[in-house]
Amino acid sequence: xxxxxxxxxxxxxxxxxxxxxxxxxxxxxxxxxxxxxxxxxxxxxxxxxxxxxxxxxxxxxxxxxxxxxxxxxxxxxxxxxxxxxxxxxxxxxxxxxxxxxxxxxxxxxxxxxxxxxxxxxxxxxxxxxxxxxxxxxxxxxxxxxxxxxxxxxxxxxxxxxxxxxxxxxxxxxxxxxxxxxxxxxxxxxxxxxxxxxxxxxxxxxxxxxx
Amino acid sequence: xxxxxxxxxxxxxxxxxxxxxxxxxxxxxxxxxxxxxxxxxxxxxxxxxxxxxxxxxxxxxxxxxxxxxxxxxxxxxxxxxxxxxxxxxxxxxxxxxxxxxxxxxxxxxxxxxxxxxxxxxxxxxxxxxxxxxxxxxxxxxxxxxxxxxxxxxxxxxxxxxxxxxxxxxxxxxxxxxxxxxxxxxxxxxxxxxxxxxxxxxxxxxxxxxx
Amino acid sequence: xxxxxxxxxxxxxxxxxxxxxxxxxxxxxxxxxxxxxxxxxxxxxxxxxxxxxxxxxxxxxxxxxxxxxxxxxxxxxxxxxxxxxxxxxxxxxxxxxxxxxxxxxxxxxxxxxxxxxxxxxxxxxxxxxxxxxxxxxxxxxxxxxxxxxxxxxxxxxxxxxxxxxxxxxxxxxxxxxxxxxxxxxxxxxxxxxxxxxxxxxxxxxxxxxx
Amino acid sequence: xxxxxxxxxxxxxxxxxxxxxxxxxxxxxxxxxxxxxxxxxxxxxxxxxxxxxxxxxxxxxxxxxxxxxxxxxxxxxxxxxxxxxxxxxxxxxxxxxxxxxxxxxxxxxxxxxxxxxxxxxxxxxxxxxxxxxxxxxxxxxxxxxxxxxxxxxxxxxxxxxxxxxxxxxxxxxxxxxxxxxxxxxxxxxxxxxxxxxxxxxxxxxxxxxx
Numbered sequence: 112x113x114x115x116x117x118x119x120x121x122x123x124x125x126x127x128x129x130x131x132x133x134x135x136x137x138x139x140x141x142x143x144x145x146x147x148x149x150x151x152x153x154x155x156x157x158x159x160x161x162x163x164x165x166x167x168x169x170x171x172x173x174x175x176x177x178x179x180x181x182x183x184x185x186x187x188x189x190x191x192x193x194x195x196x197x198x199x200x201x202x203x204x205x206x207x208x209x210x211x212x213x214x215x216x217x218x219x220x221x222x223x224x225x226x227x228x229x230x231x232x233x234x235x236x237x238x239x240x241x242x243x244x245x246x247x248x249x250x251x252x253x254x255x256x257x258x259x260x261x262x263x264x265x266x267x268x269x270x271x272x273x274x275x276x277x278x279x280x281x282x283x284x285x286x287x288x289x290x291x292x293x294x295x296x297x298x299x300x301x302x303x304x305x306x307x308x309x310x311x312x313x314x315x316x317x318x319x320x321x
Numbered sequence: 322x323x324x325x326x327x328x329x330x331x332x333x334x335x336x337x338x339x340x341x342x343x344x345x346x347x348x349x350x351x352x353x354x355x356x357x358x359x360x361x362x363x364x365x366x367x368x369x370x371x372x373x374x375x376x377x378x379x380x381x382x383x384x385x386x387x388x389x390x391x392x393x394x395x396x397x398x399x400x401x402x403x404x405x406x407x408x409x410x411x412x413x414x415x416x417x418x419x420x421x422x423x424x425x426x427x428x429x430x431x432x433x434x435x436x437x438x439x440x441x442x443x444x445x446x447x448x449x450x451x452x453x454x455x456x457x458x459x460x461x462x463x464x465x466x467x468x469x470x471x472x473x474x475x476x477x478x479x480x481x482x483x484x485x486x487x488x489x490x491x492x493x494x495x496x497x498x499x500x501x502x503x504x505x506x507x508x509x510x511x512x513x514x515x516x517x518x519x520x521x522x523x524x525x526x527x528x529x530x531x
Numbered sequence: 532x533x534x535x536x537x538x539x540x541x542x543x544x545x546x547x548x549x550x551x552x553x554x555x556x557x558x559x560x561x562x563x564x565x566x567x568x569x570x571x572x573x574x575x576x577x578x579x580x581x582x583x584x585x586x587x588x589x590x591x592x593x594x595x596x597x598x599x600x601x602x603x604x605x606x607x608x609x610x611x612x613x614x615x616x617x618x619x620x621x622x623x624x625x626x627x628x629x630x631x632x633x634x635x636x637x638x639x640x641x642x643x644x645x646x647x648x649x650x651x652x653x654x655x656x657x658x659x660x661x662x663x664x665x666x667x668x669x670x671x672x673x674x675x676x677x678x679x680x681x682x683x684x685x686x687x688x689x690x691x692x693x694x695x696x697x698x699x700x701x702x703x704x705x706x707x708x709x710x711x712x713x714x715x716x717x718x719x720x721x722x723x724x725x726x727x728x729x730x731x732x733x734x735x736x737x738x739x740x741x
Numbered sequence: 742x743x744x745x746x747x748x749x750x751x752x753x754x755x756x757x758x759x760x761x762x763x764x765x766x767x768x769x770x771x772x773x774x775x776x777x778x779x780x781x782x783x784x785x786x787x788x789x790x791x792x793x794x795x796x797x798x799x800x801x802x803x804x805x806x807x808x809x810x811x812x813x814x815x816x817x818x819x820x821x822x823x824x825x826x827x828x829x830x831x832x833x834x835x836x837x838x839x840x841x842x843x844x845x846x847x848x849x850x851x852x853x854x855x856x857x858x859x860x861x862x863x864x865x866x867x868x869x870x871x872x873x874x875x876x877x878x879x880x881x882x883x884x885x886x887x888x889x890x891x892x893x894x895x896x897x898x899x900x901x902x903x904x905x906x907x908x909x910x911x912x913x914x915x916x917x918x919x920x921x922x923x924x925x926x927x928x929x930x931x932x933x934x935x936x937x938x939x940x941x942x943x944x945x946x947x948x949x950x951x
Binding site: 141241242243244247252253301304305306308309311312315316319320 | 352355356357358380432434437438441442474476498500501502
Binding site for chain 1: 771871872873874877882883931934935936938939941942945946949950
């Protein structure tokens with residue numbers, strides 16, 4: 112862990128934490144963050160890259176604005192004066208890789224059942240086309256072949272990040288980690304929320320009609 | 322866009338917007354307006370035809386009374402003094418066609434999963450008969466053959482409107498747009514809500530028993 | 532309609548109406564009273580038999596204590612001084628028959644999807660045995676053959692009531708009306724709620740394992 | 742029932758009761774405690790073993806802090822001064838056996854549909870492996886064969902407890918009682934909640950992919 116940074120204000124981190132808490136409570140209500148699963152992050156600095164991410168091991172339905180950790184580009188904890196050094200999820204490493212590669216400023220990771228079932232059924236990627244809801248993830252409603260990539264699960268975030276980068280298509284703001292869950296991202300938390308909801312709907316639709 | 326109309330009061334538009342917000346939050350809670358999908362409208366003037374419709378691109382679970390646009394018969398934005406010129410959804414064009422053809426004063430469009438799945442399974446229309454809930458859409462519980470029409474999806478609202486008119490049966494207050502979602506309507510917003518709920522139930526029932 | 536009764540106080544009817552509103556809002560939240568479907572009743576007098584029943588045509592998620600009608604043994608509206616003469620549902624006739632035959636003081640009718648699907652699949656009755664939840668409807672968890680009767684749907688409440696009486700087994704506090712919905716009853720509203728929930732669970736379980 | 746104990750303060754029991762009420766309302770909202778089914782307990786004393794357990798026959802969505810009973814190692818009611826002698830569920834006997842054998846300080850029993858369906862489908866135990874959510878029950882996400890044991894149902898808590906002990910694997914904090922429901926446990930109520938949620942998710946996933 113690097114020494115405490117003075118360029119990043121605790122206020123900014125806690126404001127992000129408050130936004131993360133609201134989003135997490137929403138997803139918990141839908142049933143996509145059972146147990147203490149899932150995590151959500153927001154980029155709070157681009158240079159150097161810093162993400163505020165929900166702290167590990169907590170119930171995502173009742174987070175406080177201070178239940179947040181700050182991480183750097185490889186998901187490593189970064190000390191910020193005035194911010195409690197809570198443990199970030201190991202998965203913060205993938206959040207950071209997503210933010211760095213895609214320019215997304217918000218990343219959502221949920222254990223949405225339909226996403227894991229779809230990843231199990233189509234381990235080579237989930238093909239979608241000719242559905243209006245594709246517009247909700249920035250694609251076309253007609254004649255646009257969209258593949259939600261599926262990558263293997265790993266506990267090694269460097270490995271997982273490499274697989275993500277190899278599978279990444281800049282046109283598709285989501286990836287399924289097989290046997291695990293869904294990552295989706297957007298320009299801000301609300302956008303990431305909407306992308307997450309649309310991807311999950313598309314996967315449910317695919318499962319119901321395939 | 323025409324010049325600002327003085328015959329339509331901003332108060333009336335915003336009162337409609339408040340009602341639309343409540344209905345949209347309700348449908349969002351059921352999961353039928355994921356992402357920023359779906360839209361709801363209320364006729365605020367018949368001559369000339371004007372609809373208040375939820376503005377485009379917003380989360381339908383947290384609309385304000387002012388998150389509303391006013392459109393004319395082809396879904397074109399209409400300026401109203403005191404009403405912010407928010408962008409109406411392109412789909413407002415179909416709302417206006419429905420309102421004009423059916424005399425309904427409220428139209429609901431949702432991405433209810435069961436409706437899109439049923440449209441995929443029965444692209445020629447979904448046949449329903451001998452179910453009590455048909456009374457909830459103005460039909461009979463016995464010996465009444467009801468077809469929920471299914472029309473193809475299009476991004477051209479004129480084309481979509483023409484297909485709707487060709488498929489329209491005055492006895493049936495709903496249409497499925499294939500690969501897209503459900504439209505349902507009623508004499509006011511509450512009636513349109515009830516029709517929407519009953520049609521979705523009927524489609525879920527059909528899928529579970531067919 | 533008989534002349535206004537003085538033996539039944541409006542206060543008692545409206546207190547029942549308040550209880551009915553709470554129960555109806557609860558079932559609406561679960562999705563069992565879509566549109567304006569379903570109704571709930573409470574016996575407010577045994578001699579003569581009088582039931583307070585949710586008024587017809589209203590959204591069951593937002594009833595007021597005054598959204599209640601009073602009916603007699605055949606579901607006919609009974610005038611009570613101080614109680615608005617709202618239209619009872621036609622189905623109040625079956626509520627009254629249930630109350631008269633079973634001694635139940637509360638009857639619930641919901642359009643629970645699983646009940647209608649089960650009635651469609653097993654038109655001769657739904658057989659259940661060896662499930663703990665059977666205790667929740669007053670039966671045994673082991674070696675007790677329970678049949679939830681299924682009767683045909685009708686718009687004639689006398690006919691429907693006769694079919695109910697023919698199918699009635701005093702040990703089983705519920706009946707499925709095919710192509711329609713579920714009736715369940717208990718000693719008071721809370722008991723009827725619990726029976727309704729348990730029967731629906733049992734039918735969902737039966738559908739998932741048959 | 743033993744004479745009233747003075748070593749256990751009513752305050753402690755009611756504080757536990759308040760926590761049990763919150764957890765029970767949460768599970769009721771998810772639909773896992775329909776009717777008056779299910780119960781939750783917290784160990785309030787280890788020597789002698791005493792559990793605070795939700796009282797029998799009540800709606801688990803609206804418990805008060807005082808809707809709690811105190812039981813000993815075989816589920817027998819224990820009188821505590823200042824605590825109303827409410828009837829504990831018969832199932833409190835299994836809660837106590839779980840607490841004694843596993844050292845868990847909180848036990849959850851719910852009638853989660855997926856658990857009972859999984860127990861019906863795999864009466865010899867539900868095999869799970871290679872799923873990230875296994876970490877939520879203390880197991881590994883990779884190459885760890887996990888079996889959720891399934892034991893037969895019984896109304897005799899001694900028998901049921903013996904079967905539980907025979908099936909118990911210290912690495913697995915849950916057991917399915919066939920034709921009945923799920924038991925899960927943890928170091929405190931929140932942990933038990935998270936284990937319960939993760940086990941249910943895993944069983945739903947297994948059912949969807951098997």
